[in-house]
Amino acid sequence: MTKLYSLLMIFMILVSCKSDSLTDIENQQPGNQETNFNFGNSAQRDFHGLVLATNGTAVSGATVTIGSSTVQTNAKGLFVIKNASVKENFAYIKVTKAGFVNGSRTMVPTSGSNRINIMMIPATTTSTVASGATATVSLPNGTKVKFDGSFKDASGNGYTGNVNVSLFHLKPSDQYLNELMPGSLLANNTAGNARIMETFGMLHVQLTGASGQNLQIANGHTAEMTVAIDAAQTSTAPATIPLWSFNETTGIWQEEGVATKVGSAYVGNVSHFSWWNCDAQFPQCLLNVHIQNSTAQPLSNVTVKIFRQNQNSTSAITDGNGNASGIVPAGENLTLKIYDACNNVILTNNIGPFTNNSTNTLPAITIAQSLSNTITISGTLKDCSGNNVTNGVANLSYTAGTNYFSNFSTLVTNGSFSFNVLSCAASQQLTFAGADFTNLQTTGDINFTATSPTTNLGNLTVCTAATEFITSQTDTQPVKYYLAPINAGGSSQTPVPNPNYAFYVSSQSATGGFYLNSQNPIGVGTFTSNFTLESAGGVINANGNNLTLQVSNYGAVGQYIDFTVNGTYTNNTGLHTLSVTGHVIRDN
Numbered sequence: 066m067t068k069l070y071s072l073l074m075i076f077m078i079l080v081s082c083k084s085d086s087l088t089d090i091e092n093q094q095p096g097n098q099e100t101n102f103n104f105g106n107s108a109q110r111d112f113h114g115l116v117l118a119t120n121g122t123a124v125s126g127a128t129v130t131i132g133s134s135t136v137q138t139n140a141k142g143l144f145v146i147k148n149a150s151v152k153e154n155f156a157y158i159k160v161t162k163a164g165f166v167n168g169s170r171t172m173v174p175t176s177g178s179n180r181i182n183i184m185m186i187p188a189t190t191t192s193t194v195a196s197g198a199t200a201t202v203s204l205p206n207g208t209k210v211k212f213d214g215s216f217k218d219a220s221g222n223g224y225t226g227n228v229n230v231s232l233f234h235l236k237p238s239d240q241y242l243n244e245l246m247p248g249s250l251l252a253n254n255t256a257g258n259a260r261i262m263e264t265f266g267m268l269h270v271q272l273t274g275a276s277g278q279n280l281q282i283a284n285g286h287t288a289e290m291t292v293a294i295d296a297a298q299t300s301t302a303p304a305t306i307p308l309w310s311f312n313e314t315t316g317i318w319q320e321e322g323v324a325t326k327v328g329s330a331y332v333g334n335v336s337h338f339s340w341w342n343c344d345a346q347f348p349q350c351l352l353n354v355h356i357q358n359s360t361a362q363p364l365s366n367v368t369v370k371i372f373r374q375n376q377n378s379t380s381a382i383t384d385g386n387g388n389a390s391g392i393v394p395a396g397e398n399l400t401l402k403i404y405d406a407c408n409n410v411i412l413t414n415n416i417g418p419f420t421n422n423s424t425n426t427l428p429a430i431t432i433a434q435s436l437s438n439t440i441t442i443s444g445t446l447k448d449c450s451g452n453n454v455t456n457g458v459a460n461l462s463y464t465a466g467t468n469y470f471s472n473f474s475t476l477v478t479n480g481s482f483s484f485n486v487l488s489c490a491a492s493q494q495l496t497f498a499g500a501d502f503t504n505l506q507t508t509g510d511i512n513f514t515a516t517s518p519t520t521n522l523g524n525l526t527v528c529t530a531a532t533e534f535i536t537s538q539t540d541t542q543p544v545k546y547y548l549a550p551i552n553a554g555g556s557s558q559t560p561v562p563n564p565n566y567a568f569y570v571s572s573q574s575a576t577g578g579f580y581l582n583s584q585n586p587i588g589v590g591t592f593t594s595n596f597t598l599e600s601a602g603g604v605i606n607a608n609g610n611n612l613t614l615q616v617s618n619y620g621a622v623g624q625y626i627d628f629t630v631n632g633t634y635t636n637n638t639g640l641h642t643l644s645v646t647g648h649v650i651r652d653n
Contacts, residue, residue: 100317102251102259103351103422105153110174112149113458113476114181116142116160119245121469124185127162141507143500145458145476154351157248157316164188166233166269171248171316173351177386178476180366184244184469188271190229197225207293207330208234210270215283218274223283226275235267238295243380244470247311247340251392252318254307254346259422261392262309262318262344265302265331266292270338287334292324292343299329303345308333311340318342347394348421355429356387356403358439362485363387364432366473368408372400380404385475387485395421403430405437406463406471407489438491440515442473443483444522446499447536449506453480454527456503461486461515462496491517494617501527511648512618512627514591523629523644533625533649535572535579537600540641545600547572547579553626554653555587568619570626570649581614581630581647588619600645603636610634612643619651626651 112131116124116138123142128135132150138160149156151174158181160168165185172179194200196216203209210232216224235245242264243249250262268290272280282288294302308322324333324343331343352371356364367383371393381389393399399417402410412432419425432439442461446454459482462472473484477499493515499508506527513522526534535547551572570581583596592614596607607614612632619626630645 099257100253100259101257101422102155102253102317104155108151108153108174109148110151110156110176110179111145111147111476112156112158112174112179112181113143113145113474114158114183115460115470115472115474116144116168116183116185117244117469118165118185118187119241124160124162124165127160127165127168127185130159130161131156136502139500139502139505139507141460141498141500143458143460143474143498145456145500145502147456147476155316158183159313159316160185166231166271167247167313169247169313169316171251173390173392175384175386175388175390177384177388179384180382180474182244182470184241186233186245186269188231191232192230194228194230195226196228202230202232204232204234204293206234207291208232208266208268209291210268211289211291212282213286213288215286216272216280217283219279219281221284224274224280228280229273229275231269231271231273233269234293235269236295237264237266237298240468241470247313248316248318249392250318250344251349252309252320252344252346254320259349260346261349261394262342262346265294265298265306265343265345267340267342268292269340272338281337282335287336288338290324290333290335290341291327292331292341294326294329294331296329302326302331306331306343307346308335309342309344310335310337311342313339318344320346348396349392350395350419350422351390351424352393352416352419353388353390353424353426354383354401355427356383356389357429357431358485359431359433361429361431362439362441364439364485364487365475366484366486367432368404370402370404372402373397393417393419395419395423401427403432405487405489406493409437409489411437411487432487438488438493438517439485440488440493440517441483441485441519442495442515442522443481443519444497445480445524446477446482446501446508446527447480447524448501448504449526449528454499454501454503455479457499457501457527459484460498460500462498463494488515488517497522497525499525499527509648510625511646512625513629514615514617521631521644523631523646525646535570535600535645535647535649537579537643537645539600539643545579547600551649552652553649554622554651568626570628570647581628581645583614585614589616591615598630598645605634605636605643622651622653624651625649 127138129144134149138144156174158170168183168185192202197214201211252260309318324331369381383389401414403412457477460474497511524536537545553570572579579600581598585592616628628647
């Protein structure tokens with residue numbers, strides 16, 4: 066089955082229609098063909114994102130550039146760029162780090178917080194060939210490149226010596242196609258018309274010399290490129306197909322040559338290397354959607370997919386305002402599907418066809434609670450001094466997720482964050498990580514159970530130096546912070562009443578002490594009785610009060626215990642509200 070990867074991971078609501086034929090002169094560089102894509106006017110937009118390697122690990126210290134703004138990813142691979150200079154309908158995000166192929170994404174930015182996922186490919190040598198001799202470098206699936214032995218350096222001078230060749234074949238069926246490929250599938254054909262593409266396979270080729278310098282094919286020479294076709298696409302693959310090279314200056318694919326189907330592969334000659342794409346082309350238009358719950362609250366981080374005649378597309382993810390937007394084929398009957406957190410289809414609509422170069426906004430799509438659980442998750446990030454984090458991001462990931470990017474994220478506003486998300490269960494196991502980009506600190510991973518309709522995580526300390534912490538707030542009083550040393554584990558009572566039914570947490574510092582003693586079963590669970598705590602000078606007994614202790618993680622010795630206490634209690638001064646969050650290392 067042919068896979069149509071035509072929906073960019075781009076999110077927006079257009080507030081006005083632009084001219085159908087606008088050429089962005091500012092984006093045109095010498096040697097770059099002009100395009101009639103509607104870029105829109107200049108704009109300032111906010112972005113946040115996650116950069117991972119192909120094995121799912123975070124890429125820290127990567128350089129992220131949007132317009133004239135540049136930042137580094139943190140230890141979790143997260144980044145934030147605010148007020149970046151972009152176009153209303155086009156933003157080009159570039160990510161670089163030594164040892165990796167350059168990553169990038171293009172998108173239509175919203176006026177809210179735009180989320181970006183990028184997966185970086187390690188730059189590993191596939192084979193080494195010698196200049197001056199014909200050589201072929203192959204991958205196990207039959208994808209290969211045949212060189213005639215003529216190479217040049219970045220200055221255009223002929224190169225003699227060994228050439229390290231790195232090949233990466235990106236299949237249309239790859240789970241992470243949209244995160245791995247450069248830019249998007251927005252393209253410019255030889256006539257200067259903007260197009261959306263359907264890929265039959267991409268190939269990245271990197272050539273380096275013995276000293277690590279970048280090389281290219283010599284002037285007047287070509288290389289023969291063979292790209293294997295996915296088995297599911299072989300029967301529908303056309304006999305000839307346009308070749309497209311990715312322009313790293315503009316962020317747009319450019320039509321450049323033709324490949325011919327030979328058996329189960331496309332074969333074509335190219336005169337330079339970076340990314341190449343074997344793609345069919347379609348007229349394009351913009352599609353905007355807004356997704357909300359039954360009370361008209363916008364739903365963020367919702368996966369939306371577009372299908373053309375039963376062919377798959379990539380996903381778009383709604384932003385914090387519930388908006389998603391993408392470039393889709395014009396003149397085609399399309400199917401829109403919405404997915405919950407467990408990748409279950411919860412809503413299907415038939416849409417289109419739409420006019421070429423048009424902008425189309427669908428009526429708001431409402432997800433009823435009967436279709437999927439809606440959970441609001443909120444909290445506040447505090448720095449090590451107890452101040453609200455002003456330049457940060459909140460990130461939630463599924464504990465049992467099968468996709469590296471199966472997570473929610475949002476920018477923090479004066480410390481506060483809030484997600485209205487679709488969940489596949491009334492109680493959802495999640496992992497939270499918060500980041501403070503001003504002080505370059507994180508919370509670390511905090512496991513918890515999100516419960517419909519609302520879960521408030523309270524105040525969370527973003528303090529890398531603190532490997533464990535407890536926060537406690539009574540009523541509207543200032544939050545109390547307890548940092549190391551913190552003791553936690555089996556009951557501190559001697560003798561232990563029942564080792565299977567007791568654990569404690571305690572911290573004593575110059576600012577005061579915190580004590581929690583539970584006579585409930587050790588391990589993960591929710592308890593409304595048989596525990597006591599002290600954090601404000603007096604002992605509070607859960608029995609007879611309306612308090613809930615939730616232990617969401619109880620690790621082995623040396624690992625973390627994550628817990629919260631929420632509710633109300635009464636003492637001699639009246640009724641009080643209590644909120645406690647703990648992320649502590651188990652000592653015994």
